[in-house]
Amino acid sequence: MLSEYITNNQVYLRAFQQIAEKAQITDLENLWPAQQLQCLTDAGISALGIPEIYGGRLVTEQEMAHVYLDCTSACLTTSFVLSQRNAAVQRIVACQSEQLKQRLLPGLAAGEHFATVGISHLSSSGQHLGKPMVVARETELGYVLSGMVPWVTGAIHADLLVTGATLEDGRQILLAIETNTEGVELGKPVSMLSLTCSATGNMHLNEVFVPHENLVAGPVENVMKSGGGGTGSLTTSLIATGVARRAIRLLSEEADLREDLQTQSNQLIAEMTEVLNDLEIAQSDSACHQPELTPQNLRTRSNSLVLRASQAYLTAAKGRGFVLGHAAERTVRESMFFLVWSCPQPVAQAAMREFACSPNWQS
Numbered sequence: 001m002l003s004e005y006i007t008n009n010q011v012y013l014r015a016f017q018q019i020a021e022k023a024q025i026t027d028l029e030n031l032w033p034a035q036q037l038q039c040l041t042d043a044g045i046s047a048l049g050i051p052e053i054y055g056g057r058l059v060t061e062q063e064m065a066h067v068y069l070d071c072t073s074a075c076l077t078t079s080f081v082l083s084q085r086n087a088a089v090q091r092i093v094a095c096q097s098e099q100l101k102q103r104l105l106p107g108l109a110a111g112e113h114f115a116t117v118g119i120s121h122l123s124s125s126g127q128h129l130g131k132p133m134v135v136a137r138e139t140e141l142g143y144v145l146s147g148m149v150p151w152v153t154g155a156i157h158a159d160l161l162v163t164g165a166t167l168e169d170g171r172q173i174l175l176a177i178e179t180n181t182e183g184v185e186l187g188k189p190v191s192m193l194s195l196t197c198s199a200t201g202n203m204h205l206n207e208v209f210v211p212h213e214n215l216v217a218g219p220v221e222n223v224m225k226s227g228g229g230g231t232g233s234l235t236t237s238l239i240a241t242g243v244a245r246r247a248i249r250l251l252s253e254e255a256d257l258r259e260d261l262q263t264q265s266n267q268l269i270a271e272m273t274e275v276l277n278d279l280e281i282a283q284s285d286s287a288c289h290q291p292e293l294t295p296q297n298l299r300t301r302s303n304s305l306v307l308r309a310s311q312a313y314l315t316a317a318k319g320r321g322f323v324l325g326h327a328a329e330r331t332v333r334e335s336m337f338f339l340v341w342s343c344p345q346p347v348a349q350a351a352m353r354e355f356a357c358s359p360n361w362q363s
């Protein structure tokens with residue numbers, strides 16, 4: 001089961017160990033995780049999920065889940081950047097154009113090129129504005145895009161990005177765009193509560209021409225609903241639980257030395273085991289025997305767990321854990337990320353209810 005799983009693939013294990021050793025300095029100095037991504041490529045992880053004919057290796061969802069869990073426990077930045085890159089790759093793999101796949105996928109599978117996504121404006125960011133953030137008009141040879149993509153992780157390090165726009169009739173398209181295309185203007189990466197090292201910033205598209213050959217999906221209404229993944233997917237829950245697992249492991253190491261921590265440490269271990277088991281069931285249960293295990297349910301639980309587990313570990317680590325560079329303070333900052341990243345409205349509402357609810361102090 002996932003909950004017992006630490007990969008037995010020795011190559012992956014070595015890669016994750018090397019990645020874990022760099023996690024603290026990467027966070028403290030806001031370094032782009034170039035070396036960590038190279039570790040993933042060397043271990044063959046860039047090739048996962050891409051069909052063999054393009055130089056990749058197809059794996060089960062379970063194997064991919066283990067990669068995300070172990071990689072996140074080692075370093076959230078690396079795992080998050082990998083997830084954004086994989087979101088782009090997944091969309092290209094699912095596209096109809098054989099020519100586009102042959103052109104783009106071999107370089108991505110070999111780790112020679114890096115891709116990312118800027119898609120949140122299609123389904124979550126700026127939805128209250130009442131008008132699309134990026135519009136497209138079709139010409140004889142392709143599309144011309146204008147607007148602002150609010151969030152793109154690793155854009156300044158990317159060769160390629162998958163982004164989207166809305167046509168005049170309301171239908172949406174996804175396109176693969178080389179970052180050096182005329183009219184693409186990458187914003188400076190922003191400083192954030194955590195994950196500043198993910199080099200996340202915005203991107204302006206100033207009348208950017210993209211040929212029809214680069215169409216990845218659409219035109220269709222709600223293009224993000226096609227092709228899997230998307231806001232609040234099971235992958236996002238695995239990543240949240242990977243951070244929780246790190247916090248709970250460190251807490252349980254403290255609890256081994258301090259009896260007063262044992263009850264709560266054991267409670268968190270039990271809850272994590274349940275969440276991981278349910279994530280595994282949700283991934284493999286194509287017959288939907290347990291319909292209550294929706295991506296939304298699992299993300300709500302993973303979010304709650306990572307927030308509480310990281311704060312429990314900080315509480316146990318006391319003032320020393322509050323000092324910059326300690327694993328406890330980093331884990332608490334990282335846990336906050338899940339309140340805003342790829343977080344569907346019902347999950348955010350569940351968090352608001354949890355925050356507003358006064359605990360029963362008597363018990």
Ligand SMILES: Cc1cc2nc3c(=O)[nH]c(=O)nc-3n(C[C@H](O)[C@H](O)[C@H](O)COP(=O)(O)OP(=O)(O)OC[C@H]3O[C@@H](n4cnc5c(N)ncnc54)[C@H](O)[C@@H]3O)c2cc1C
Pocket residue numbers: 084116117118119120121124125126127128150151152153154192195198200340341342343
């Ligand atoms: C570190 C990080 C990395 C990310 N990387 C990527 C990436 O690589 N690719 C990608 O596609 N996405 C990425 N995202 C985007 C992410 O998945 C979410 O889409 C994003 O965090 C949503 O926040 P927003 O500020 O854009 O939301 P918005 O909904 O646009 O909210 C912005 C502001 O608008 C106001 N507002 C919101 N709702 C309303 C309302 N109903 N009425 C009135 N005012 C309102 C609030 O003041 C709010 O602060 C990233 C996010 C983060 C934090």
